[in-house]
Amino acid sequence: MRQPPPEDSEVVFGRYEDRPVTRYDYVAQSAQSVRSSRSQYDVVPSPANADAMRGNLEQRKRDMQRRCAEAAQRLNSTLLFGMTTSLVLQSVPLPMDCDLDSYELHTVSSSRDQRVRVRGLPIHPHIWKHASTAEKVRVDQNVYALDLFHVWAQLATHMTLESLIVLGDSMITAIARQPLLAGGRTAPMVYGDLKRFVEDLSGFKGRLACQRALTLIMPGSDSPKESEERLALRSHGIPQPVLNYEVPGAAFRSAVAITLDMAWPEQKVAVEYDGDHHRTDKMQWRRDQEKRDKLRGRQWIVFVATAASLADADARAEFAFNVARALASRGAVFAFSVLPKTMRQLSISLG
Numbered sequence: 001m002r003q004p005p006p007e008d009s010e011v012v013f014g015r016y017e018d019r020p021v022t023r024y025d026y027v028a029q030s031a032q033s034v035r036s037s038r039s040q041y042d043v044v045p046s047p048a049n050a051d052a053m054r055g056n057l058e059q060r061k062r063d064m065q066r067r068c069a070e071a072a073q074r075l076n077s078t079l080l081f082g083m084t085t086s087l088v089l090q091s092v093p094l095p096m097d098c099d100l101d102s103y104e105l106h107t108v109s110s111s112r113d114q115r116v117r118v119r120g121l122p123i124h125p126h127i128w129k130h131a132s133t134a135e136k137v138r139v140d141q142n143v144y145a146l147d148l149f150h151v152w153a154q155l156a157t158h159m160t161l162e163s164l165i166v167l168g169d170s171m172i173t174a175i176a177r178q179p180l181l182a183g184g185r186t187a188p189m190v191y192g193d194l195k196r197f198v199e200d201l202s203g204f205k206g207r208l209a210c211q212r213a214l215t216l217i218m219p220g221s222d223s224p225k226e227s228e229e230r231l232a233l234r235s236h237g238i239p240q241p242v243l244n245y246e247v248p249g250a251a252f253r254s255a256v257a258i259t260l261d262m263a264w265p266e267q268k269v270a271v272e273y274d275g276d277h278h279r280t281d282k283m284q285w286r287r288d289q290e291k292r293d294k295l296r297g298r299q300w301i302v303f304v305a306t307a308a309s310l311a312d313a314d315a316r317a318e319f320a321f322n323v324a325r326a327l328a329s330r331g332a333v334f335a336f337s338v339l340p341k342t343m344r345q346l347s348i349s350l351g
Contacts, residue, residue: 057091064088065139071105071121072142079116080136082108082126082146082154087167089145090137090181092174093224095163098155100124108146108154128154130201137181148175149197156206156213161343162231164206164213168194169221176219187219212347220244226261226273229305229319233271235340236320239264239332241271250294258291260302267330268300271323301326316340 083106104124110132115125135147176187220243245263260270309319
């Protein structure tokens with residue numbers, strides 16, 4: 001029987017490289033105000049991709065806001081929500097492997113004597129000693145959500161390092177896309193603030209995990225699946241890509257600039273992540289064909305990743321090898337790992 005290579009096996013490829021979030025009132029924010037401010041974002045997502053995910057997030061947010069408001073009304077009290085509840089209230093995609101029940105309403109207080117427990121309501125109280133000084137986002141008259149930086153720190157012990165990285169990407173994108181949360185900041189600026197926040201916040205269990213995650217977070221990721229694909233490539237030694245790269249001089253017939261989810265511009269190699277709507281939406285499918293035809297005419301090699309590319313270790317390795325081979329054929333020099341590094345190993349090597 002063929003023996004697998006040792007864990008550190010690698011192939012060298014060459015031609016054969018403090019400011020806190022301001023408190024805002026969500027009640028006054030409309031979906032139109034979010035859409036109309038899109039020019040302020042550093043991140044310019046593919047329209048169908050962003051609209052489909054944003055619609056799901058907004059519906060989930062409305063449902064959660066209603067449930068939180070009903071709980072506050074029943075208690076006749078103001079409630080502060082954190083953990084996964086705060087993520088939903090602020091339009092952040094939920095992590096896949098969090099050990100908390102996302103249906104429960106997760107409340108936050110700074111001490112045990114302030115905890116909220118009510119028979120008959122799915123409320124899960126949590127102690128976060130920084131809650132009294134943390135920024136809060138007003139969602140409804142008696143409903144507040146804990147600032148997303150604090151939520152990320154809270155959740156660090158409730159998920160894998162990979163999920164914490166993906167959540168960090170998603171959180172930065174969510175803040176940058178919502179003018180009332182962004183406060184004029186671009187995604188890279190939000191990332192810088194997050195780094196300073198972790199440096200300054202002491203005495204929480206997930207601090208080391210957050211520090212490791214920060215080495216692999218990239219501002220500008222358009223969706224959790226794109227983040228997962230990027231991390232899968234990085235775990236095999238693929239160099240860091242440029243996210244949402246605008247191809248110089250390339251545009252659709254509508255004159256909208258052509259962008260790529262992940263690109264290595266010097267080698268003209270790219271990876272696009274296609275969700276199911278790319279296959280089922282006729283307009284999106286035609287747009288994809290136009291885009292890729294134009295890129296092929298400009299000598300770009302474009303790989304299309306799907307859920308199948310992330311299905312298991314073999315699928316991720318095969319996809320990564322194909323990308324590595326294309327990069328190497330165009331002059332990139334880097335060490336390709338036959339077996340993937342863990343996120344911990346990768347973060348330590350970059351830290």
